Amino acid sequence: MLTMTNISKVYRSEMVQTHALRDFNLQVNEGEFIAVTGPSGSGKTTFLNIAGMLETYTSGTYQLDDVDVGRLSDNGRAELRNQKIGFIFQGFNLIPDLNLYENVEVPLRYRGIKAAERKRRIERCLEQVGLGARAKHLPAQLSGGQQQRVAIARALAGEPRFLLADEPTGNLDSLMARQVMELLENINKDGATIIMVTHDPELARRAERNIQVVDGQICDFKLYQGGLEKQRAGAEA
Numbered sequence: 001m002l003t004m005t006n007i008s009k010v011y012r013s014e015m016v017q018t019h020a021l022r023d024f025n026l027q028v029n030e031g032e033f034i035a036v037t038g039p040s041g042s043g044k045t046t047f048l049n050i051a052g053m054l055e056t057y058t059s060g061t062y063q064l065d066d067v068d069v070g071r072l073s074d075n076g077r078a079e080l081r082n083q084k085i086g087f088i089f090q091g092f093n094l095i096p097d098l099n100l101y102e103n104v105e106v107p108l109r110y111r112g113i114k115a116a117e118r119k120r121r122i123e124r125c126l127e128q129v130g131l132g133a134r135a136k137h138l139p140a141q142l143s144g145g146q147q148q149r150v151a152i153a154r155a156l157a158g159e160p161r162f163l164l165a166d167e168p169t170g171n172l173d174s175l176m177a178r179q180v181m182e183l184l185e186n187i188n189k190d191g192a193t194i195i196m197v198t199h200d201p202e203l204a205r206r207a208e209r210n211i212q213v214v215d216g217q218i219c220d221f222k223l224y225q226g227g228l229e230k231q232r233a234g235a236e237a
Contacts, residue, residue: 145176
């Protein structure tokens with residue numbers, strides 16, 4: 001479904017070359033829930049941006065539903081992204097002057113979806129995240145966890161094959177984070193494929209599969225966790 005083979009990403013300036021990803025290999029199957037963890041600067045967000053076709057890669061191959069992404073034009077990538085991918089961001093990215101219904105509606109309008117179909121999708125997705133009764137509320141009238149639920153509804157309304165979540169619980173307290181995670185788990189059980197970047201090891205362990213990115217490459221989860229535990233033990237000694 002999603003296959004990256006020997007993906008490398010190099011950022012170049014006049015004096016320096018920075019390797020964000022090095023020979024990155026990953027296969028994601030339909031219906032999986034994958035958590036991506038790793039230290040700051042390890043390449044997690046670069047990977048997610050490439051997966052979402054928000055960034056291009058320097059070398060390697062990336063196939064999404066048997067489409068070779070590297071062969072697409074900018075417009076082709078944008079069209080495939082709109083058809084296949086939904087995004088959930090740490091900062092919610094809601095428009096403060098629009099109510100919940102209108103926030104979920106914005107990307108559907110850009111896609112040219114007719115009003116009746118927009119209404120069906122918006123109402124269904126707001127109900128799915130438990131906010132159907134608050135469709136006319138503004139974002140400022142909601143808690144942080146509720147705002148993230150609206151962001152999830154907005155992503156789901158596009159009926160994507162993939163949900164890419166970048167630190168979706170990063171701005172939430174532990175209770176709200178668990179509630180959002182439970183919602184994502186339910187969405188995954190309904191068939192959505194989810195790739196989530198997170199710094200929270202407790203939430204990561206709840207995903208079906210964990211991958212750790214260190215220095216732009218995937219490393220073994222148990223070795224990575226063991227290294228963190230040794231660092232904590234040394235700090236406490």
